[in-house]
Amino acid sequence: MIIELELFGALRGLEHADRMSLQVSGDRVADLRAALAAYAAAHWPGLAPGLLAKCAFATHSEILRDGDAVSADVRMSVLPPVSGG
Amino acid sequence: MIIELELFGALRGLEHADRMSLQVSGDRVADLRAALAAYAAAHWPGLAPGLLAKCAFATHSEILRDGDAVSADVRMSVLPPVSGG
């Protein structure tokens, strides 16, 4: 399915955009994570090693775990390690 | 000798004044403390038991100990337990 992604922090600069769509095989966060890793390997040469593994995936109300389900109806946010304050 | 005293906190209310003079036999803070205790026993019926023992004696720049000297030339302050903030 196609998942709509919203990007934050360093990821916006890597994609040169704050939104993107991604073809995902499977319906879990882990599948989305794998699909994004494959996309990043092809398109984000400036990606810091290990950064994607530290990114969380979230809806607009909660952070999901790798075993949670994703749906084409729900836009997902990709959250790099946070550095507010 | 005669020592001039400046009173603070509850002591002002007991003496109904913020200054007093006291005849002291001896030249140490301990002698001043004893003289004030004798005066209080005669004139301060509302004095809380044990309060005078917790009072410190000070110049305008430092707190003195019982063995330190006092002088008729230096006005002393009597400091009850503190409760600022």
Next chain:
Amino acid sequence: MSNHFLHVSGIAAEKLDAATALDFVADPGFGGATLFIGRVRDRNHGRDVLGVSYDIHRPLALVRFAQIAVEIEREVGGQLKLYIAHAHGRLAVGDIAVVIAAGTPHRDEAFRACRQAIESVKHSAPIWKQEHYANGDSAWGEGCSLCD
């Protein structure tokens, strides 16, 4: 929950303000109020900093701020008013990035609440800092992963 003020400031529209935070947490029954202000520094890790840009996931940040308030209320275990506000967008050196205030009956709870709030905001709120350096470079902060 009316005793929590949860806010993500749009820096273009309004500057963060300590007085607003302190007014919010005042109460006739409260003897202590604490405040933390985080500002943009002119140096970090030995580099000259001209400014900082904050990126925020606004809806998720407000959810997280509300969770932080509930966690602190449980931890402090008594009456509490809490104010959390974070700037969004580009800030210059000296500008206020975050304001946290806590009001409680006694001072120990106010200090604990304020400290816990800033630590939680820094470590778990969906906010990202990009530093802009004097030499023209920019870099995103290292940060804390939100994965378990």
Next chain:
Amino acid sequence: MSNHFLHVSGIAAEKLDAATALDFVADPGFGGATLFIGRVRDRNHGRDVLGVSYDIHRPLALVRFAQIAVEIEREVGGQLKLYIAHAHGRLAVGDIAVVIAAGTPHRDEAFRACRQAIESVKHSAPIWKQEHYANGDSAWGEGCSLCD
């Protein structure tokens, strides 16, 4: 020592003010500032309080505030701006009795400095509080002895 602001406020002439304290401790090199405000509460030990009168030994209080600043500078071990001000005279419920602010490069030092300052002021500065109750009574605070 120019980084310490040591002040006993005359309440008749001026109200204590958080903004003044925060401005004083700001610095381009400082990322964190903390503030503590102590206010007069409407109840204490179960009694309704109408107001408080503070008596202060002004010269000795300024000496003690300066000592506290030096102690904290040694404890924190780095750059520090510290502001200490205490009201003198009669205050109503909600009025500010004490304002302490600390600015440092990083937040941990700012929290430690602010907390140590208010504890030291409360336990060792020559200041006395008299509470005025709704029933017309007044009472001096129990307090900490300054004898060794």
